[in-house]
Amino acid sequence: MGSAFAFLHEFNLVSILVRLLLAMACGGVIGYGRSRKKQNAGLRTYMLTAIGACMSVLLTLYEYEMMTGQWAPIVAEVGMKFDASRYSAQVISGIGFLAAGTILSSGHQQVTGLTTAAGLFTSVCMGMAAGAGMYDCVIFVLIILFIVLDVMYPMESAFKRKLRNMTIYVEFSSIEYLDEITDTIRAEKATVYDIDVERTKREGSKYPAAVIVLQMGRENASHSGMLSTIAELPYVHTIHELIA
Amino acid sequence: MISAFNGLRDINTATILFRMVLAIICGGLIGIERSIKNRPAGFRTHVLIIIGATTASLIGHYIYLIMNLPTDMSRLPAQVITGLGFIGAGTIIVTGSRTVKGLTTAAGLWATGIVGLAIGSGFYEGAIVSTFMILFAEIVLGKIKIKRVKPFRCIINYQHKETLDHILRYCKDRNIAIKALQIEGETDESGVKVYSAFVTLQPNNEVDHDGFVRKLESFDNVINAVIR
Numbered sequence: 320m321g322s323a324f325a326f327l328h329e330f331n332l333v334s335i336l337v338r339l340l341l342a343m344a345c346g347g348v349i350g351y352g353r354s355r356k357k358q359n360a361g362l363r364t365y366m367l368t369a370i371g372a373c374m375s376v377l378l379t380l381y382e383y384e385m386m387t388g389q390w391a392p393i394v395a396e397v398g399m400k401f402d403a404s405r406y407s408a409q410v411i412s413g414i415g416f417l418a419a420g421t422i423l424s425s426g427h428q429q430v431t432g433l434t435t436a437a438g439l440f441t442s443v444c445m446g447m448a449a450g451a452g453m454y455d456c457v458i459f460v461l462i463i464l465f466i467v468l469d470v471m472y473p474m475e476s477a478f479k480r481k482l483r484n485m486t487i488y489v490e491f492s493s494i495e496y497l498d499e500i501t502d503t504i505r506a507e508k509a510t511v512y513d514i515d516v517e518r519t520k521r522e523g524s525k526y527p528a529a530v531i532v533l534q535m536g537r538e539n540a541s542h543s544g545m546l547s548t549i550a551e552l553p554y555v556h557t558i559h560e561l562i563a
Numbered sequence: 564m565i566s567a568f569n570g571l572r573d574i575n576t577a578t579i580l581f582r583m584v585l586a587i588i589c590g591g592l593i594g595i596e597r598s599i600k601n602r603p604a605g606f607r608t609h610v611l612i613i614i615g616a617t618t619a620s621l622i623g624h625y626i627y628l629i630m631n632l633p634t635d636m637s638r639l640p641a642q643v644i645t646g647l648g649f650i651g652a653g654t655i656i657v658t659g660s661r662t663v664k665g666l667t668t669a670a671g672l673w674a675t676g677i678v679g680l681a682i683g684s685g686f687y688e689g690a691i692v693s694t695f696m697i698l699f700a701e702i703v704l705g706k707i708k709i710k711r712v713k714p715f716r717c718i719i720n721y722q723h724k725e726t727l728d729h730i731l732r733y734c735k736d737r738n739i740a741i742k743a744l745q746i747e748g749e750t751d752e753s754g755v756k757v758y759s760a761f762v763t764l765q766p767n768n769e770v771d772h773d774g775f776v777r778k779l780e781s782f783d784n785v786i787n788a789v790i791r
Contacts, residue, residue, distance in 0.1 A: 332688055335688060340696075343696055343700065362704055363667055363701060364666050365670075366704070367670040370674055370693055370697060371644075371673055371676075371677040375644065375677060377681075378640075378680060378689065379637070381684065381689065382636070382637060382684060385572065390628060393628055397631045397633055401635060401637070402637065405637045406641045408641070409644040412645040413644040413645045413648025413649075414648060415648065416649050416652040417669055417673065420651060420653065420655030423655075424655050424656050543744055546746050547724040547725075548724065550748050550758060553756065556749075557746065559743065559744060559746065559761075560744060
């Protein structure tokens with residue numbers, strides 16, 4: 320058993336296969352948890368980034384192998400100029416940009432894009448760890464991720480719906496009516512914590528809009544009841560709850 | 564490491580040709596698979612990216628191995644990774660919000676680029692294995708649908724705000740969770756406010772959509788219900 324692990328820590332065809340498969344599995348675990356919201360696309364994305372990240376580390380190992388093997392005469396002549404962390408460092412930058420694109424293209428003030436971006440970052444880091452052959456670390460983190468994403472996350476969203484805090488997005492005819500909207504909220508025994516008036520026009524909406532954070536008076540108060548009450552006002556055009 | 568490839572790891576005209584052909588094959592396979600599914604980035608895009616990455620990697624290695632200039636031969640290829648991240652971000656932003664297609668396309672191009680880097684440096688084993696894994700991830704997993712009941716969107720037009728409470732209570736009794744709720748209201752000519760509720764519902768068990776719609780429309784004050 321010990322010699323099998325020693326074999327896997329070297330750089331050979333079998334360990335390349337194992338590391339890439341492990342990276343794919345990491346991407347799969349993260350993607351599986353996310354795919355509850357959007358089909359298989361979530362699964363594939365994280366797998367692809369994990370494979371790419373793993374390959375970057377394998378590339379580094381390969382180049383080092385070559386520089387101490389086949390290309391050793393050239394190294395003796397020119398000098399050893401090799402930074403083993405260069406590929407991996409650029410992977411982090413590159414994934415950062417990809418993640419920025421995800422965040423920028425998600426909806427107003429919703430956290431979905433940010434969660435996807437965090438998942439990308441995690442899958443890349445785990446891919447790199449798999450590529451470097453840190454098997455115990457990767458397997459350990461896989462178990463933790465599985466628990467957090469597949470067990471704890473569904474519990475969290477069920478719990479959030481019962482909370483007193485609520486964030487709503489309202490579109491209304493004119494900015495003067497904002498006071499009446501907040502008065503209506505207070506009449507329902509809720510407290511307004513924050514109002515964020517959107518000044519830039521979103522594509523498709525011609526009305527002024529605001530994001531209001533409020534806290535309701537009682538536990539288990541109905542979120543949809545609050546939405547209905549505000550929707551009843553004559554100048555409110557559309558309203559929905561923003562769920563993080 | 565497969566020793567058969569060792570002769571191909573140096574840089575000369577023959578190996579450059581070999582790497583380009585291998586790059587076109589690997590990038591082409593991935594690209595054709597995407598083209599068949601009518602994704603935004605198809606055969607051409609993937610081949611262009613992989614050839615660019617292979618060339619960048621070749622240049623980096625050439626400067627050190629053949630020209631014998633003191634430089635880190637991984638500097639040029641490593642920047643390709645960052646650059647593809649930029650391109651990916653642009654793809655995602657342009658493809659629009661609330662779709663995951665842009666992200667999957669960008670991630671696929673990114674991974675293809677890294678395969679190109681591997682080919683350019685002579686790491687054929689890694690390149691071929693990861694090409695197969697990318698194809699596996701795209702093809703096989705595209706066929707497997709994760710077994711779960713799909714959420715569906717329902718648009719309900721109704722009058723009187725209490726109607727919504729009635730509808731939502733019915734959903735709760737049938738074990739259907741509400742994932743998102745958006746209410747729009749328009750006052751029609753006779754001064755009556757008609758509401759449209761856009762609900763995203765996640766049922767726990769399979770729900771017959773037609774039966775559900777019929778039940779909703781049977782409630783008082785519900786004008787109609789449509790499932791998308």
